[in-house]
Amino acid sequence: MSYLGDVIGGIKTLMKGMKVTGSYFFPNVINKKYIITRQYPDEPAIVMERFKGEVVMWHNENNEHRCTGCQACEIACPNGSIEIIWNRVLNEETGKKVKQIDKHIYHLGMCTMCNLCIQACPTNAIMWSTNFHNSTYDRSKLTKVLNKPGSKLMAGVEE
């Protein structure tokens, strides 16, 4: 009788396999626990908070940033992704000349996301953004100016 047993056992195991794939095909009928894939371009992607997408400079609502132009990040950067163009401006209240950034240039194409610049920053002016839509058709678009035009140093940062 092992002949018929083999046949029935074979049909049973085939049915078992079909039940598994059937539960994939009809996830709404059976269960939804198998669906773990997110359909990214149609659904928004979930990005972890610690994800290092690109370096950005924080600005408040008055278009003020916290960068004093100390160039610690420029020195810390191992491959020269950061260039800071700065000049000295006269402060009317104290009568002293102080450093002020003109452009904080960040070459995303050269950046290795090593986090050294952000560790080096004494005033927490620059931070990580989780944006990862960084591909462009033109390499020059990867060179970014981090401070917004017309922005100035936030009061009270430079004590």
Next chain:
Amino acid sequence: MILTNTTNYFGQLVNYLSEQMGIGGQILAYVLVAAIYLSFFAVAGLLLVYVERRVAAFFQLRLGPNRVGPHGLLQTIADALKLLSKEIFGTNRKDNLLYKTAYYLVIIASLVSLSVIPFSRGIQAFDINVGVFFISAVSSVGVLGILFGGWGSNNKYSLIGGMRSGLQMISYELSSGLAIITMVLLAGTLQMSGIIEAQRDTWFIIKGHIPALIALFIFVVAGTAESNRTPFDLPEGEAELGAGYHSEYSGMGFAYFFLAEFINMFIISAVGVTLFFGGWLAPFHLTDSLPWQPLWGAFWFFMKVAVFIFFMMWFRWTFPRLRIDQLLTLEWKYLLPIGLVNIILMAVLVYYNILISF
């Protein structure tokens, strides 16, 4: 002529045109019928390729083609256009005659079997009195095409693929033939329209109860093997043979093999539906009192075929491929003896009339 049957819409077309225009009209009618069948071949093939990819994707928790056209419906048309525009090249040392005739044989085999299938009442080009037998005979010609392709490519992988295909199809045709004979015992005729008429009150799957179920099982296994689909896709086993018998084909040559494979799946499903599930008959006489009877018949026929095809796709994306010795063991040690016993069982049941009928 075979086509001049007046209950048949194609026969009516031939009669009308030959009355109007004589022999020229008759030829025109034949060309029209052939054009209808060719366009059905192309459309059904493309649609089945799309459905296969989509169903496969859902079985694997993907989405499949969904970018070209609404829900990706135009994807296969784009693929066909790409294949049409491709250069056809082969190896230098191929056997040119066999290489070139191979895909035509495959296509002709599936087109000729398509002509016998009743799509609805009166929508059947070729209602001969040996319909089922004709289909199983003609579909064997397709094997010849695959063997030609495998031999003519002058490539050892293609040759092994072609030989495996021949081995597999000749083996499994026995089983599917036995399953067909089992159901023909119930109908008492080989004519496709006659088989459907015999099921007007009770479908054969219910009428023949246990032996019909066993025959259905054997038919589905053998049919899957005959259409060279996974779990029986040894002829083009990717792991060991590249693409098997169509390794050396490109462009439309490859597309013909590909389309014919899907049309064969349709034909096997159509034969299964006709033999077991009453063809174009509506379940429980649901639509028998409504107008537009032929269209309702076609609707039920295609619905049943769609379910049958879906099950074949389900098998494909569930079961692992068999080894060649397992394949032959399954056929010669299991399906064939069970099929033979099943015929005797069915004959006894029919003789003593132990059948369920309403």
